[in-house]
Amino acid sequence: MTTEERIHQLREEINQHNYAYYHQDQPTVSDFEFDLLLKDLQRLEAEHPEFYDANSPSQRVGGMVTKNFATVPHEYRMYSLDNSYSIEDMEEWEKRIEKLLGEQVQFVCELKYDGASISILYENGELTQAVTRGDGVQGDEITNNIRTIKTIPLKLEGDYPAKFYMRGEITIPIQTFQQINAERKENGQELYANPRNFASGSLKLQDNTEVAKRGLQCFPYYFIGNQLPYTTQWEMLQSAHKLGFKVPDSSKLCNSLEEVLAFIAEWDVKRKDLPYETDGIVIKVNDFRQQEELGYTSKSPRWAIAYKFKAEAAETELLSIDYQVGRTGAITPVANLAAVSLAGTVVRRASVHNEDFIRKMDIRLGDMVYVEKGGEIIPKIVGVNLDVRQPDAQEIQFMQHCPACGSALVRKEGEAQHYCPNEKGCSPQIIGRLEHFVSRKAMDIESIGSETALLLHEAGLVNDVTDFYALKKEAILPLDRMAEKSAQNIIDSVEESKKQPFEKVLYAIGIRHVGETVSKKLVKHFQTIDRIMAATMEELISVDDIGEKIALSIKDYFRQEEHQAFIQRLRDYGLNFEMGEADKPTSTHLEGKTFLFTGSLTKFTRAEAQKMVEQNGGKNVSSISKNLNYLIAGEKAGSKLKKAEEIGTVVVLTEDEFLTMLTN
Ligand code: AMP
Ligand code: ZN
Numbered sequence: 085m086t087t088e089e090r091i092h093q094l095r096e097e098i099n100q101h102n103y104a105y106y107h108q109d110q111p112t113v114s115d116f117e118f119d120l121l122l123k124d125l126q127r128l129e130a131e132h133p134e135f136y137d138a139n140s141p142s143q144r145v146g147g148m149v150t151k152n153f154a155t156v157p158h159e160y161r162m163y164s165l166d167n168s169y170s171i172e173d174m175e176e177w178e179k180r181i182e183k184l185l186g187e188q189v190q191f192v193c194e195l196k197y198d199g200a201s202i203s204i205l206y207e208n209g210e211l212t213q214a215v216t217r218g219d220g221v222q223g224d225e226i227t228n229n230i231r232t233i234k235t236i237p238l239k240l241e242g243d244y245p246a247k248f249y250m251r252g253e254i255t256i257p258i259q260t261f262q263q264i265n266a267e268r269k270e271n272g273q274e275l276y277a278n279p280r281n282f283a284s285g286s287l288k289l290q291d292n293t294e295v296a297k298r299g300l301q302c303f304p305y306y307f308i309g310n311q312l313p314y315t316t317q318w319e320m321l322q323s324a325h326k327l328g329f330k331v332p333d334s335s336k337l338c339n340s341l342e343e344v345l346a347f348i349a350e351w352d353v354k355r356k357d358l359p360y361e362t363d364g365i366v367i368k369v370n371d372f373r374q375q376e377e378l379g380y381t382s383k384s385p386r387w388a389i390a391y392k393f394k395a396e397a398a399e400t401e402l403l404s405i406d407y408q409v410g411r412t413g414a415i416t417p418v419a420n421l422a423a424v425s426l427a428g429t430v431v432r433r434a435s436v437h438n439e440d441f442i443r444k445m446d447i448r449l450g451d452m453v454y455v456e457k458g459g460e461i462i463p464k465i466v467g468v469n470l471d472v473r474q475p476d477a478q479e480i481q482f483m484q485h486c487p488a489c490g491s492a493l494v495r496k497e498g499e500a501q502h503y504c505p506n507e508k509g510c511s512p513q514i515i516g517r518l519e520h521f522v523s524r525k526a527m528d529i530e531s532i533g534s535e536t537a538l539l540l541h542e543a544g545l546v547n548d549v550t551d552f553y554a555l556k557k558e559a560i561l562p563l564d565r566m567a568e569k570s571a572q573n574i575i576d577s578v579e580e581s582k583k584q585p586f587e588k589v590l591y592a593i594g595i596r597h598v599g600e601t602v603s604k605k606l607v608k609h610f611q612t613i614d615r616i617m618a619a620t621m622e623e624l625i626s627v628d629d630i631g632e633k634i635a636l637s638i639k640d641y642f643r644q645e646e647h648q649a650f651i652q653r654l655r656d657y658g659l660n661f662e663m664g665e666a667d668k669p670t671s672t673h674l675e676g677k678t679f680l681f682t683g684s685l686t687k688f689t690r691a692e693a694q695k696m697v698e699q700n701g702g703k704n705v706s707s708i709s710k711n712l713n714y715l716i717a718g719e720k721a722g723s724k725l726k727k728a729e730e731i732g733t734v735v736v737l738t739e740d741e742f743l744t745m746l747t748n
Pocket of ligand 1: 163195197198252253
């Protein structure tokens, strides 16, 4: 077998395993075997860039960064749907269309998947472009991100139209949503409000390796193109399945409005057990000839309507507002409610986000408020029943002083959140920082959990995280529930933690807005704490995923002498403040130079090329500007090449010339 044949065979085999796993829920190999196959393929593809294929299953794991998503017009506009909320609305709609058509109508009922809509172009059976809905007329091109979603076929099976757009909804499993929100909460990051925001947020991530990890799914609901071979919606859904899409089997062909209403009633109950969110049912005229005849209003098709389920809401009294202090000093207001039953659980608290939210909603103490529960962990207040507001209902005076330490709260311009500035003396902040520092994703000091951290703090042994490294066994032993062995464990695991790599240390020290990902990116870019501390705003912002807010927070942090001394103490204890040798670049050949790749590359993949640049000390950028030094143009290079030539200072290289540059 030639290498090319082997590559094709591996791709085919991996595709089949993927299909069995994601479509049929019947894995045909173990994860381990699967990884071996994939590694094999990745290795061969790396050795033989001439067989590059953007739709190889190896592309599903990511490795691409898109800094700016291009705006792309939709060839066919992406419409909204008209909404209906009652049986009467539905009856009216049916009458209206039967009158317009003058004949009987069959309907297809589908769930209304709650996520972000997508339009994916397939040409000759290959996925070639994916664009978000945007404003319906144009959207953002997010092809690289979409390729990582496992239930979206990169190549179609069977009998496919030569060119068409698949319209579908990208959703997130509720469980994944809750899990990721819980992690974000732990990291002091802002939570996603609902699975819909999560889905659209995920689609716009710059690094598609992150997208690949988010468990997104795609549910197709429409094909559009020139002279497609389908005559009905139902036939099209069936064939979507045959082409390799994951089509939910909840959809139903209905012969009458009665059947439609029965479907709605059935799913109003059953939807609560689905692993993803739905907010209604979409009812479509089945026959494409009839669809065409009915046409569109300026906003939505006349041949379809959404029936919206009533969100699960309850009305209850707002008793008071509590203010919680996080480890970074961020203040979160939480409403205390008179207990009320909602979607099967008793609710006593609801999120009210920040002061602006309270003002905007005009929530007052003693008000009867509506609380709703979507996929969120904590329910939210969605409105106030003004009819029953008491004339003396008091406006909420947002807390001016920290509930824990009494310091005056501050609110920075442009930020919605209040902060307690008393970093050193505010106990929830102190304890929060200790807990964060020892946590698994940070220094991973296993023998010190939250409880032990608190115990050590209350005993006066640990006030800031540097104190962990000064702990003596004799001092720990007399504490409650401590024995020789547990005390020794603490000493040992604190010692062991000195081996944690720099990126974990940087995350552990808990700079506001520096989560796991940002910390990794900083380390990769700057390599040492000294360089990070010396970085200008501009240099910080030039790093992927780092915007002004994060950059400001980093500058702010290191500007303070206290923090500089704090870092020095940790350094003296032997923690890692430099990138490990293994991760460091192999040469400084390309130092200070910037690179961008365009067109279709034949000698290596884009990811490989970018890695080569990094390993030789160069930097990848994502768009053409005066700051770009080299543009490597593959075949069919288009607008970027033109733009580079216009700028004049950009050196354009062929792939071979780039490779030569690396070795000379
Ligand atoms: P809306 O955003 O409320 O106007 O509803 C229209 C959106 O519903 C479309 O843009 C789709 O993204 C989404 N949608 C979800 N499920 C379906 C479905 N089965 N058929 C059509 N649209 C759907
Ligand atoms: Zn405080």
